[in-house]
Amino acid sequence: MSGVQTALLPGDRLHLQHGPIDLVIGVDGDRVAAFAAAERRLGSVLAELMGEIDLLRCARGPAPKGAIALKMWKAVQRHEDFVTPMAGVAGAVAETVLHAMLEGADMTRAYVNNGGDIALHLDGDASYAVGMAVLGGDALGKITLTADSSVRGIASSGQGGRSLSFGIAENVTVLAETASLADVAATLIAGAVDVERHPLITRVPANELREESDLGSRKVVVQIGVLSKDDVAQALEKGVALARAMQCEGLIQAASLHLCGQSRQIDLNKEKVLEHA
Numbered sequence: 300m301s302g303v304q305t306a307l308l309p310g311d312r313l314h315l316q317h318g319p320i321d322l323v324i325g326v327d328g329d330r331v332a333a334f335a336a337a338e339r340r341l342g343s344v345l346a347e348l349m350g351e352i353d354l355l356r357c358a359r360g361p362a363p364k365g366a367i368a369l370k371m372w373k374a375v376q377r378h379e380d381f382v383t384p385m386a387g388v389a390g391a392v393a394e395t396v397l398h399a400m401l402e403g404a405d406m407t408r409a410y411v412n413n414g415g416d417i418a419l420h421l422d423g424d425a426s427y428a429v430g431m432a433v434l435g436g437d438a439l440g441k442i443t444l445t446a447d448s449s450v451r452g453i454a455s456s457g458q459g460g461r462s463l464s465f466g467i468a469e470n471v472t473v474l475a476e477t478a479s480l481a482d483v484a485a486t487l488i489a490g491a492v493d494v495e496r497h498p499l500i501t502r503v504p505a506n507e508l509r510e511e512s513d514l515g516s517r518k519v520v521v522q523i524g525v526l527s528k529d530d531v532a533q534a535l536e537k538g539v540a541l542a543r544a545m546q547c548e549g550l551i552q553a554a555s556l557h558l559c560g561q562s563r564q565i566d567l568n569k570e571k572v573l574e575h576a
Contacts, residue, residue: 302317303317303342317345320392323411325410329406330404333406340396356511360384366395371385374482386483387480390479390483392413397410411478415454415455416478425445428442430442439557439562450552453472453481454475454485456473456486456488458520464520465519466520467520467523468535468558469558471489471492473485473554484551487541492537500520503518503519505517535558542556
């Protein structure tokens with residue numbers, strides 16, 4: 300547990316931080332045992348990931364050995380577009396910590412929120428609701444899930460987040476069976492929301508911004524001018540096309556895409572869980 304910083308938050312939530320990993324955890328059930336299990340597991344996460352970091356930055360590398368790395372690797376295998384296992388790191392870490400909690404405590408509801416990428420446990424009549432928002436805090440809508448839903452992972456991606464993006468989406472939120480699957484899909488869909496070769500969209504090689512970036516010299520968006528409504532609609536429809544293809548392949552359950560005041564939604568086939576603001 301060395302190096303893990305802990306703090307209790309309002310609402311009986313736990314804040315855990317270890318290096319760049321920042322988790323907010325909530326539990327309905329044996330909270331003390333669950334929090335202790337989460338702290339223990341987080342203490343080993345960074346060393347486990349850094350042991351295979353070069354492999355995790357490769358788009359088509361062999362399967363890694365570590366449990367977290369393997370979750371990340373598996374989450375990208377069914378995608379044909381360029382993506383490395385690092386696209387699923389936040390979701391995979393959230394999943395891993397949640398699984399440790401489930402092994403160490405009885406819970407009816409629990410969540411591990413890793414910077415907006417969320418792993419969920421819902422049992423019985425438990426439910427979970429969370430808001431969608433852009434980086435500045437403006438509300439985009441709400442997600443409501445019950446234990447009957449197959450969704451156990453939520454992830455968001457877009458401009459202004461922690462990762463570099465090929466696209467211009469302000470926010471893409473994805474619901475999937477696991478947090479790592481949602482994380483990778485959100486990254487790819489956000490990257491698809493784009494208008495190619497637009498004079499008001501500035502791009503630079505990713506490794507000029509972050510030397511160690513897994514994206515290498517591929518160009519990422521760094522600045523977006525004032526786009527026309529038609530440009531925005533065109534960009535969103537590209538993201539929608541990819542999201543629908545992923546849904547048909549069973550890679551995601553639902554998605555919500557947002558850019559410059561316009562939104563698009565791909566909901567669950569049998570129920571509505573996404574609500575726009």
